[in-house]
Amino acid sequence: MEQIFKPLSSSTEVKCIKGVGMNQAALSTLLDGLMVTWENEVVEFKQAGNDYDTDKIGEYFSALSNEANLRGADRAWLVFGVHNKSRTVAGSDYRPEPERLQGLKGQIAQSTEPSITFREIHVLKHPAGRVILFEVPPAPRGIPIAWKGHYYARAGESRAPLGLDKLDEIRQQTLQADWSAQIIADASLADLDETALGKARESFAKKYANRFDATEVMNWPLATFLDRAHATQNGAITRTTLLLLGKPESAWRLSPHPAQLTWKLDGPERAYEHFGPPFLLSTTQLYRRIRNIQLRLLPQDELLPVEVSKYDQKIVLEALHNCIAHQDYTRNGRVVVIEQPDKLIFESEGSFFEGQPEDYLEGNKVPRRYRNPFLAQAMAELNMIDTMGYGIHDMHARQARRYFPMPDYDLSEAGVVRLTIYGSVVDPAYSRLLIQKTELPLVDVLALDRVQKKLPVPDTAAARLRKAGLIEGRKPNLFVSASIAKATASLEDYLRTRGQDDAFYLKLITDYLAMKDGASRADLNKLLLDKLSEALSEKQKAIKISSLLTKLRRKGTIVNVGSDTASCWKLAEK
Structure with a gap:
């Protein structure tokens, strides 16, 4: 609504906008401001004769009220006595009797749903004729206004049915209502904690030290300070005021919502x-x-x-x-x-x-x-x-x-x-790495954190960490790389996690068979299982041992002289 009255500037004119102090001079200034911006979704001009249809007024009321709600305006205007085409004051003889004119309020209230009517009906005695300004309140949040069961809106300068998109937008407002902005009835400055208020002034002064002198902030009247800190609304205590600054014994005013x-x-x-x-x-x-x-x-x-x-x-x-x-x-x-x-x-x-x-x-x-x-x-x-x-x-x-x-x-x-x-270390390798590499970007720290917590790591992040030498292992069993692990744990701990390369395990198998006249798969499992990386699952360890035996068999180093179900592995004769 501020845009509509942008040409107005004086304090008297501001009161006109708010519907306060509507004397003839103020009404004339208000009308001039409305005519400068002309018709839009929240302003409608009609010349309107004495017999202007009440149903049409009700439809315009519904449309203007709903549009004021949707645009966050605090009021809309239906103006009689202005010629729509020439954009000049022509005067209107609509209901010249004051009692009959004010009686329109009751007629509108009877047929609107929910029941609502004009905030005020103003009559301006303009030199060019009588002008009537109907002050239309916005629809309540979450509740569209209907006239005789039908919802109306504006399409530019025209009246139109309220579309489903606008209807839904209004109805969903209650879901989006700001709980924290609600005013607490009967609450006063006496419900506020003195120590908290002092701390609040200090915090505000610190935040705006480049704009206000701290002494100035401390000397503001309390109501002025609270409004400037956005804790109150025009001096009224809100739920926010009590949450942040209220006395403990005043918390009951927020019931049934626990402030705890x-x-x-x-x-x-x-x-x-x-x-x-x-x-x-x-x-x-x-x-x-x-x-x-x-x-x-x-x-x-x-x-x-x-x-x-x-x-x-x-x-x-x-x-x-x-x-x-x-x-x-x-x-x-x-x-x-x-x-x-x-x-x-x-x-x-x-x-x-x-x-x-x-x-x-x-x-x-x-x-x-x-x-x-x-x-x-x-x-x-x-x-x-x-x-x-x-x-x-x-x-x-x-x-x-x-x-x-x-x-x-x-x-x-x-x-x-x-x-x-x-508040504790999950993996010492991770923490010691951050001590050593303080320049690591946060995105890499986040990825390494997922590695230490055994959480999935995106392929791109894993590739980047691997290329930088920060991790090794195969997904999903990634772990800290050799250079980092050696810097964070004993060699024994590191080898237990990392494991050995295949040459180590192959040599261990052949040396074992050289000392024995055949070995079953159970024997070889016993030999190897506790030496494989602890990062591998039991199933992965079994597959690893099978892979090692297959590699030696294909090279002709060992043979199975038993059966598939009862294997007996020996060194091949040369």
């Missing part, structure tokens, strides 16, 4: 604690419950270990703040953080709202929409999150700089997002 964060210790020792608003402070309090000890990683050929904390505070708070910002609060769930001996698991209600976690790994995807846009905006203003999609990328990059496994997202349970942050 839960920390649970799961392991040899068990404990839990619940945290309510204000979430601006509660997330730090929850973080302090987590047992965050120092760990030591020993690089290759060095005596001094690298010390890192078990968990990075910024990663933990980023994960927790994301849970708060993106949770589906209509599911009446809470955010749960489960601390296990080697990892943290974050659980929140609601599916991933836009895209998939992997879309954000490289930090290039910018989300176009949020489940809770009002809450997300307020959290961004208070420096809790960013709204550019960098969070997931930054968590992975920081975890890589700490030489730890990458975070894992689990979306297997419908309506639940589960994130795991590791």
